[in-house]
Amino acid sequence: MIHRTVSEWNYLTIDPPGDGAFTRELADRLIVVAGATDVGGTDGERIFTDHHRRLRAQQVVGVIAAQGCSVEILPKIEGLGTAEDEAGRTNIRGRLIHMLAAAYDLDLSVGEAVQLGSQKHTILEVLIGLFCRRLNDALREGMPRRYVGQEDDLAVLRGRLDVQRQFTTLAFSPQKMACRFEELTPDIPLNQVFKAAIGRLAQVSRAPENQRRLRELGLIYSDISLVPIGALRWDAITLDRTNHRWRGLRDLARLLLQGDYQTTSHGRAPGFSLLFPMNDLFEIYIARMLEKALKGTGLSVRAQDRRHYCLVDQAGSRRFQVRLDIVVYRGSEPVMVIDTKWKRISDRIEDAKQGVGQADVYQMMAYSRLYGCPRVMLLYPHHAGLNSHGETGRYKIAGCDHELVTATVDISASSISEQLVDLCSELTVGLERSNLAYSQLQ
Template sequence: MADFTVREYAFISIAYEGCPDSSLNHAYIPEKAFEHLCELSASFSKHGAKVFELAGRRKLKLDQYVGVIETPCGTRIEILPKHVEIDTDDEESVRRKERNLLQSMLSVSLHLSSREVGVASLNCFKNQPLNEWIITQFLASFERLVQRGLRFDYNRVQEEQKFLRGQLQHVKYMRQPAAKKHIFPIEHDVYEVNRPENRLIRAALEVVCKKTKDASNWKLAQELRLMTNEIPKSLNVKQDFKNWLSVRLLAHYKDIKPWTELILGEKMPVSTQGDWRGMSLLFPMEKLFENYVAYHLRLNLIRWNVKTQISSQHICLYEEKPIFRLRPDIHIQHRETNQIIVLDTKWKLINQNDRAGRFGLKDSDIQQMFAYSHYYLKHSSQVILIYPQVTTQFDNKLEFKFNVESGEALLRVIPFHLDEPKKVLDYLLD
């Protein structure tokens, strides 16, 4: 079946005879795949996730979720972030840039090592769809793991043999009929490769062998499958992930764990309901953008402590107990002066020239920042809203004063250049 690539807020319609070619802003997919998306939309809505919006009987509109969806009929839909205007670049160039951005954001959100996040690694796979890129990263990590050596573990085995080994189970032996007195029920430990981490990796490899459409990925997956044929597949994925050890002896398993979680669906922010899951991976752009900004702030603000999602303040008391937490996205504090700045990230386009429309800023966002300023800073420092810089409509900071007595109570709205993250420092610390 065909693969489709679209962007946030794109439309998805049922293909019909003579329909236009699919593009980044509008895809025409088979009817069976469209019906599956409608079922997913109803499932997501029950769990409070708005991934699709019905725009008629034969059309869906995407929301702020990116990733890949695979339907039972084999159709794959890749959803990319929308941060490049097609007017300025051809569609293939836009697809490449946005795929590269999504891979970078995903690498940051998965807390991968610098080797995995490196530019060379990303450039190597920038032309691959997201699902194939994930498979490539998983197989590369698995190959390195096999080269370094898989970890073995002792497992308790109970069996019957004609010889003694380990511990004899006396009660069972005494109850045996006379004809079986030459058979010994024994219990002993076997040093083998059957351990939770290896079982999960093997289960993920089986999924990869079935799902990959890339020839080089398929070849490597089959080679690894033969090399690790003695490893049993995990029969209880959730329990095995709970038993995954993060100890020094398993340090070289660290790189492969996030890819294994993604492939087996354990790290999927939006889970599909029912028997069919395929290799569907959906991520909220709001969260990816927050993680991406926080990562680059930690990387460049050497003299500042950068924390995310702190919740030390509450907006109300109920029976003298705090309730309704205030949870800013990012909290930074200078290590020498102890100056504090509270930041929130918003994945939304605003226009610095639209004075009549209040620049596209929402009342609820401004009220939220005022609460942060009051409870976390006592109006003694600034709070900052960070929006993506996608077009020239927002390439400079906006500055507001809160209507309070303190003159230091400032709200600044600054752009974050997605392709040049260091530029944010020019607006943040000036």
Template sequence: MTQRPKPVRVREHAWLCTEAVAPSLDCAQISPSAFDYLCQLSERFSRGGARLAQVEGRRQLKLDNYVGVLQTPCGTVIEIVPKHHAEGGTLQEARALLRKLLLALLDMPTREAGPAALQLFDAPLSEWVMHQFLQELDVLLSRGLRMDYARVEEELPYLRGQVNLNAQLRQPPGKGHHFHVRHDVYGPDRPENRLLKLALERVRQATQSPENWRLAQELSVRLHEVPASRQVAHDFRAWGTDRLLAHYRAVKPWCELILHQHMPLAVSGDYQGLSLLFPMEKLFERYVARWLRRALAPGVEMRTPARSQSLGMHDGSPIFQLEPDIFITQSGKRWVLDTKWKLLNEADQPGKYGLSQSDFYQLYAYGQKYLGGAGRMALIYPRTEQFTQPLKPFHFDERLSLWVLPFDLDAPLDEQALLGGEHLDMPYAMPNGTTHALGTDKKIIEGIAP
């Protein structure tokens, strides 16, 4: 029996090479076959407008900002975790952060997902996703599968339902005692159940956890009457939304992840195995947006992203669409917020703190088109040990200003996380229904239902 390659665990922007190196979260050795596959996959990403890795010669490559789990055809499992601290940080902390961000992407309530599970279930992302899917499927089956009538056309030696006259008239000699009939069968053959069966089969084949495999085997017996989906996209479009399928809602996001329906955020491989890759900037953007939705006052409109303005007009049509990550409006007031997944250094003023000039050009264009050249905007970066407080404001002119704010990813979702948010003077919800400037009081979110 061939031995499986040892899993590789690194952070985003880590180096992978084929030569022997001291393993760490920032550098690791992989097999030549895994290296070749990553080069091919990176080329496919590049053709799609993204970048998975930067190849340096034939022996090493540098990963970009994709995180998750990647399984190569040779069996190598590469786990890529976020780098949200410039120095230090453990694998377990990075795994917990990635799971928290993924729950925000799926818009899963933390009370259902179980915040304790984020800390206690210490395993790669793929095993955690499979574990969550199996747990939700177990709960669904305990409440019962939704059944439905399905039309069946078959040839029987007796009459049942309606006779298919066209097929019966074409019956060859010697088979006149057989009948072509149509009838309805009440059973579990529904699009939702077919998708769950296919996802369960994928989990049974991919999981390396004894606990997950044992539960998958038990659930497979309970779904033995359900055929696996053969048209995944079609069945997802046919997934019902009526109240009789309310107990299916919790399992659907996990089923989508396993069957790779979150494209392009989740990227599937072209072989058997469960690969989940996510661009960190999208996960960070979704998490910040979800926090703001919980924090802002009722009646505040928030679009993520906004797509109503373009840089200019050409031949009567808009050209170069401007899409800020977050656009907030209330009673004529407007705010533009953009998230950036990058580590800043508040002490490096000569190096402009690590800020990008192109980002400032972008925010200036947002301010002119979305705010009419007057208002407050913000660039939001992750809080790190080198970026703990807001930078002094940047002024494009006397009417348009830009704040650079840290967002604390280690803070719970129901606590203040946007540090310096009071400078934006945005309305947020209070338990008594009144509104104040965002960030002026840490207790603003307490008591607000998810």
């Protein structure tokens, strides 16, 4: 199995045929798998672009595997090194695990995420190992069970008599009784999710320790019904104070099961992918961290807000629904709209507009108008070319007293919450500002 690790936007060299070589044939297999994934786009160009002698990773991170090869794509995060050296891979992998944990409620501390990132495995194997260990720990206190309604024809009455079935279906079988009863069973939707995850991961894991753990877990769950992944009853899983310890495991199983898996029986090349578009991951991560940071301040956070439409036609029907990354509310009043952008912003000295796209400005002006929001923000990841994180520019929107703010957050630092609180500090004391020096986008 040939494995490579590469950073987003970096190139993966295609080698001449030989032992341990990442050949053209393997590259073609990866491209086929990339094209079959949900995030790959046509011919997989959203994951890799083919430059004949090398593949270029795009703005998607995670793991993708084809027959005979796998590639781990890591994000570019300033201050943590690069994916080309072991220390950099460790740091970046740990930070990526932390972002995934925050975005998908995996209940990991920053320290635990860093420790997991230090393991010499791909992000996929690290998550599989985490799932196996946590599931084993939880099972020490017993497998979750629930009373489930059953119907059976028995020699003696158990539970309640099903009168209708007794005098119709069993009318000529008086030796049997139509019983309705409840039975305490482990064969419930939550355990069916875990069994599906164990089976899926056993197909894709290559780490010997993970394979061993998955075999052991498979034996424990051997009596649980095997439900196809697409038919799992996530809506039927009930978590309360009696079984809340399973919540994190359910979320981790959901994350691992979202990976795409293709087999030749479906007419596609065999392969697996667990991939995350960095734009989406950055957005979800910031929304979750901001929600935690503003807890107790009187401000609330709503992600993926879809309250408004751009247009209303003559019949009164609304058209062109907007989807905002993050809206900060004080009560029911929107006080700030944040749009996250996973791309590099320029220094003011290099570029007066800081590389802010014109389309992004138009979009934020529309959000400000639709929501009547006095402050809108474009939020980027920080990089070493800027003096410091935080606000990088403040602009007055022509024709009104609203503002557009550009800012960055240092993803490599452990003080994400403090950075986000600082960016929202004016909202906690009111919106009045005096003697502000505005700059105007030209």
